[in-house]
Amino acid sequence: MKSGKKKNYNFIVGGTITGLMLIFIIIGFFYTPYDPNAMDPSAKFAGISLKHLMGCDNFGRDILSRVMKGAGTTLSVAAGTVFIGTFFGIILGAVTGYFGGILDEILMRVNDAIFAFPSILLALVFISLLGSGTYQVVIALGIAFIPSFARIVRSEFIKCKNMDYVKNARLQGAGHLRIMFVHILPNTFTVLLSAIMIGFNNAVLAEAGMSFLGIGVQPPQASLGRMLSEAQTYLFRAPNYAIFPGLVIILMVLGFSLLGDALKREE
């Protein structure tokens, strides 16, 4: 509930940053000042100027255009990851939390085992099985993200399944699936939403990390992590090459984590 007592600054600042980033990225889908992959040998390492607002990289590509496209790629990968994680996490958490018993024990121990690995490490294993590429990264990270969502959903289901309204629905003749997904699931949305925000952050960072290691998005496609990895060679010659993609990552993560925090407090 929004109470007039104290303004939720996290919400305002987080919302503003996220909103601006989204506008930046959406514009990048339709319009970039230059073709992000067009090389201009005469503009190699061009500094910051009106012509190239963020300068140019080692091939003379416009960094602003590449950051715009790259942020879009990173965001899409993160969104895909979170979608896979949430979708399967909800199903797994709902089934284990609602039915409990031996199935719950088995699935949750497997879940714990997966959870014990750092998500990047786990994603590396999947990448080595699936090969590298954008779609493979989405799938690998998505699988690595399932356990955390499953846990959250499971604990909410355990809390709700003994409530009287669930008993009431059973008395009225509702089936298990209907109780799970129509009656209980909407009650997990507030918790789920802030978990999605945090998951989004982790996904952005994980994608950037994997692309930085060179196993994520493949060149010449732009991605923020990829750009950082290319920029490290020229860190002193062209610091702007590393600073701008890094700045965009920071703003993206900061915006989402402030929003997630604000949503948690609104509960």
Added chain:
Amino acid sequence: MTEQKDILTVSSLCVSFQDRSKGLFQKKNRIQVLKNVSFSMKEGEVLGLVGESGSGKSTLAKAILGLIPYEGKITQVSSYPQMIFQDPYGSLNPAKKVGWILEEPLRLKGGPDSAKRKERVREMLIRVGLDEKFADRYPNQLSGGQRQRVCIAGALMQEPRLLIADEPVSALDVTIQAQILELLERLHKEMGLSILFISHDLRVVYQMCDNVMIMKGGELVEQGTVEEVYFHHKNEYTGNLLQAAGIHI
């Protein structure tokens, strides 16, 4: 009153729960919650069930509703008994609007189309003494008494013939209690509902019920009409209960 047929017959009902084991190798005990409970209920009767906390009142209700496993025999005429719960805060889904909550029983029964359902919900809201505008509100916007009215409305949507009210007023304050009891009494008369009224408040039971059963430690220690039980009780425990409630006869 003419002799009416039984709407509910319970014979030698036993319910036991597994004791929660403290260790892996400890022997598990079964706790007998209901011991050989038998009674029957006439159509259109308001039957009171009184007993202290932990005497198995709610367990009996759950067994009748089929929510827990039991031994013995329960025969009911109506196939959809409904229940009103003690806590009006937990028995309405907080994520759904009142209108949705009231439509759900009709939807589950494969009832009429959306427009007709809304009409039924409107009628039922008015019947339980609420305004039709309540359909657009969420449960947390209602007071305890209003919530309990919505619960009653929800329980009546499938037109059950037997209603089980598990301490329907004990979470409410006294003035609201009286209103809810009045509502139940009116619905009982208007719709010919049979009500199994579970309570620990002897005064409320006296006001509401035709017959009453006293329960102690999972057993029915006394049953009969209200007059019989209140004025000519045979069991000592019933006397203690009446005395504790400040009813001196």
